[in-house]
Amino acid sequence: MIQVTAFQWVPPFAQGSVRDIRVRWALEEAGLGYDERLLGLGEHKSPQYKAVQPFGQVPAYRDGKVEMFESCAIVLYVAEQSDALMPRDAAGRAAVLTWLFAASNTLEPQVAQLAAIDIFNPDKAWAKERRPEVEAMVRERLGELQAALADRRWLADDRFSAADIIMTHVLRDLRHTDILADYPALRAYRERAEARPAFKRALSDQLAPFKAAEAARPELVAG
Ligand SMILES: N[C@@H](CCC(=O)N[C@@H](CS)C(=O)NCC(=O)O)C(=O)O
Numbered sequence: 001m002i003q004v005t006a007f008q009w010v011p012p013f014a015q016g017s018v019r020d021i022r023v024r025w026a027l028e029e030a031g032l033g034y035d036e037r038l039l040g041l042g043e044h045k046s047p048q049y050k051a052v053q054p055f056g057q058v059p060a061y062r063d064g065k066v067e068m069f070e071s072c073a074i075v076l077y078v079a080e081q082s083d084a085l086m087p088r089d090a091a092g093r094a095a096v097l098t099w100l101f102a103a104s105n106t107l108e109p110q111v112a113q114l115a116a117i118d119i120f121n122p123d124k125a126w127a128k129e130r131r132p133e134v135e136a137m138v139r140e141r142l143g144e145l146q147a148a149l150a151d152r153r154w155l156a157d158d159r160f161s162a163a164d165i166i167m168t169h170v171l172r173d174l175r176h177t178d179i180l181a182d183y184p185a186l187r188a189y190r191e192r193a194e195a196r197p198a199f200k201r202a203l204s205d206q207l208a209p210f211k212a213a214e215a216a217r218p219e220l221v222a223g
Pocket residue numbers: 017018019020044055056057058059069070071072
C-alpha cells in the first residue's frame with residue numbers, strides 16, 4: 001500500500017498548500033489509493049523521521065517497492081506509472097519534464113521569495129525595501145508564462161499532466177495577493193486545474209486532519 005506523510009496540523013496560512021497535496025493530487029489523478037501518515041507537532045524533526053526524510057519535511061512516500069522524498073520526484077515517479085499524468089511518447093514526455101522543472105526551478109523561486117516576505121517578514125525593513133523588486137520579478141515570470149501558455153489549456157502537449165500539478169501548486173502560493181488577476185489566462189488555468197475532481201479530493205483530504213485537530217483543540221486557531 002502506498003503511504004504519504006503529511007502534517008496533522010499547520011497554521012491557516014499553510015493549509016491547502018502543504019506539499020503533500022502535490023502527491024495526493026497525482027495519486028488521485030492516477031487512480032491510486034494511499035494511506036496518509038500524519039506527523040504530530042515536532043515529529044518531523046525527530047531522528048526517526050529524518051531517517052525517512054533527511055530534511056524533516058513532508059511529503060515522504062513509500063509503496064513497498066521504493067521509498068522517496070521531494071514532491072517533484074514523487075509526482076514524476078507516480079506519473080511514470082499513469083497515462084493520466086504523462087504521455088508515453090518521447091516528445092510528450094519531454095514536454096512534461098520541461099514544464100515540471102520550469103514550474104519548480106524557474107517560477108517557484110520567485111514566488112517563494114514573495115511569500116517569504118509577505119507571510120513571514122511583512123514588517124521587517126529589509127522586506128519592505130526588497131518587495132517591489134521581488135514582485136516585479138514575479139510579474140515578469142508570470143507574463144512570460146502566460147505568453148508561453150498562449151491559448152492552450154494545459155502546459156505540455158495541451159493535455160493535463162504532472163507538470164500542471166506542480167505549476168498550479170506554485171501559482172496557488174500567490175493566493176495571498178491579487179497579482180494573478182492581472183494575468184487572466186493564468187488565473188483561468190489555475191481555476192481549471194483546481195476544478196478537477198482529483199484536486200478537490202486531494203485538497204479536502206489534506207484539510208480534514210487540520211479541521212479535526214482544530215475541533216479537538218480550539219486554542220490552535222485562537223493562536
Ligand atoms: N523540496 C521539498 C520541500 C518540502 C517542504 O518544504 N515541505 C514543507 C511543507 S510545504 C515542510 O515540511 N516544512 C517543514 C520544515 O521545513 O520544517 C519538496 O518539494 O518535497
